[in-house]
Amino acid sequence: MGLSRGGGNRFSATIWPGFVDAMTALLMVMMFVLTIFLLVQSVLRDQITTQDSELDQLGQQVAELSDALSTSQAQAVSLDRDLAAERERLRRSEQAVAAARGEIDAQAEAARLAAARRRGAGGADRDLRRQNTETQQQLDETEAARLADAAAAEALRERLERSGAELDAATLELEAARKQAEETLTLLAAAEAAKQELGEQAKAQAGEAEKQAALLALARKTLSEQEALSAEDQRRLAALNQQVARLNDQLGSLRAVLDAAGDERREADLRAQDLGRQLNVALLRAAEEERKRRALEEEARTKAEAEAKDLARYRSEFFGRLSQILEGREGVQVVGDRFVFSSEVLFAPGEAVLSDAGRTQIARVAGMLNEISADIPPQIGWMIRVDGHTDNVPLSGLGRYRDNWELSQARALAVVRYMTDELGFPADRLAPAGFADTRPVAPGDTPEARAQNRRIELKLTER
Template sequence: AELAARLDAAEARLAAQAGAAEEAEGEIGDLRRRLAAALAQKQAAEEAMSDRDDIRQQLARALAAQRAAEQEAEEAMSAAEERAALLATARRELAGEEEKSAEAQRRQALLNQQVAALRSQLGSLQALLDDYKEREAAANVEVQSLGRDLNAALARAAAEERRRRELEEAEARRLAEEKARLEAEKQDLERYRSEFFGRMREILSGREGVRIVGDRFVFPSEVLFAPGSAELSDGGRAQIARVAGLLTEVAADIPQEIDWVIQVDGHTDNVPVIAGARFEDNWELSQARALSVVRYMADELGVPPFRLSANGFGEFQPVALGDSPEARAQNRRIELKLTER
């Protein structure tokens, strides 16, 4: 607004100076006309020379008029030049002001652009802030929900932990009771087994062919079977019958909760089976002999089948090392063991 006012004032000064210049030019023209008239009069006076005094007076007046006209012209010229100088100065100032106005307009445009950019950034920041506030509110809601869920989960976990501890304690008590029961059963079985083997030692004392080794009866294969055969001999039947009879007596006193079994294991030496024989190898022969003993005890001696177990080990569990006749004789055997299933 100030720049526009200054521009209007400069234009007004220019207009006034232009009017004064036009008036000066008019006066200069009038003076020139008067000067021309004086010169004409002078020329007429000189030509006439009729009245020198009059001519001199006229000439003096003309000269005075010329000087006055020239002085007035000089003054008018000085005023016009001053007005022209003022006009030039005003134009320069106007040009400077216009340049300043253009620069101010450029700066204003730049400021407008910067303000627009800042407003855009502010809008973006406000959008981000609004979004952050929305997400923060949602997060707070989610945190509250998660807190409730966590509390519920912790409560469930505590309940599950209590339930687990109770189950573990109950299981520990059950296992302790089971262990105690099994220990008692084991002790009972050991007692009955000790009684069984003690009585068997008395019966078999001094008899040939049967040995008690630890917790098992050991029958040489020759006592029970013919070489290469899995059929019980008559002498073998008698030996097995003695053991089964005593076992039946002892079994009547064994508590029902003790799951006992007679394990029959067949073993051979390391001499290969003769080609074309009934059995393919020693493994099959040892298994067949153990089955023969088990079947005889179940079918003819009345031992419950579920109390019997037959296993064949071939030559792979020797009790004597080496290939001597004595070592091989010890490895050919049938073992009976009273044990728990």
């Protein structure tokens, strides 16, 4: 025990300095990471501030270019209006010159005609010269006005050409300004994207810094807990050394037990393999038995279907012959797969003793059944069910039978006993049943309906 405690103390003395060094290195690394993060965050903040100022300057430039563009557009609109006015004025001047020329030509033609009429008169010459002089003066004035208009038009054309050149220059300047504005907007969009990216990076780095701070706090907490628990760990380590020694002893015992258990397990595996083989054989046998059982069931089903078909054929033949024999007889009729005797034909009211007429009809039916039964193969399980039925009038209970149940059963039993005892019909082919008034064939309480419900039915069926 003393040796174990000494070994535990040496182990603790060896581990503790390494643990302290590792924690110190971890703290230094975390401090270095935090310092780098703060520096990167400061640089990013400066870059974001610089880009914000550049964005403001670009915005001002865009505003100035927009103002210049608006001014150039206003000048272009003014020049367009002046150009339209000068063109209208030139058109009116040309129209006036054309009108004056037409008037002068008309006056000259009139003077020529007047001169022809007044030829030879001196006064006419003077008038003609005077008129020519006035006409020449008018022509000079008109020509002067036309020349002035032409000069004005030429000046206007020169002004228009200068205006067009200025307009082209303004257009080029506007196009250059527009391109510069587009480039500026592109730069603004790139700067905005860079700003957003830097903001996201700053947020991510801030989150990483928070994580690092949390890890640092956790490491500090863990370090303090480790320092607080070091003495307790040494005590626990000594106790653990003692437990390890005891566990080693127990482990030796367990190994011996496991060896013995291994032998038993191998034997169990062998037994399990043997049982598996036996189970496979049993499963094969069960599958074979199941196959045979299904084959037998299929054979029995086929046989039963064949017997049912044969029985249906014999039933049809049986009821066909009975229909021919009983045709026109009162109190007896064939209904579906059974023939019905009226109780008034077979029994007296309230009695269960066959009358002579009833014995005659039952004997005739029994003879027909014997003839048909000889043709029915013995493997077909057929039988005649004799059903007794009464009306819904209750018995008084003072007679031999308490109610309609006993009366219907007694009448069916009387028919069966007569067929077996006196006619020699096989007893295993007959079955009496009494139904009282539970299965009427005619609803209502009239005498006719009650007479129809009092009946004896013979039905050829399967066992």
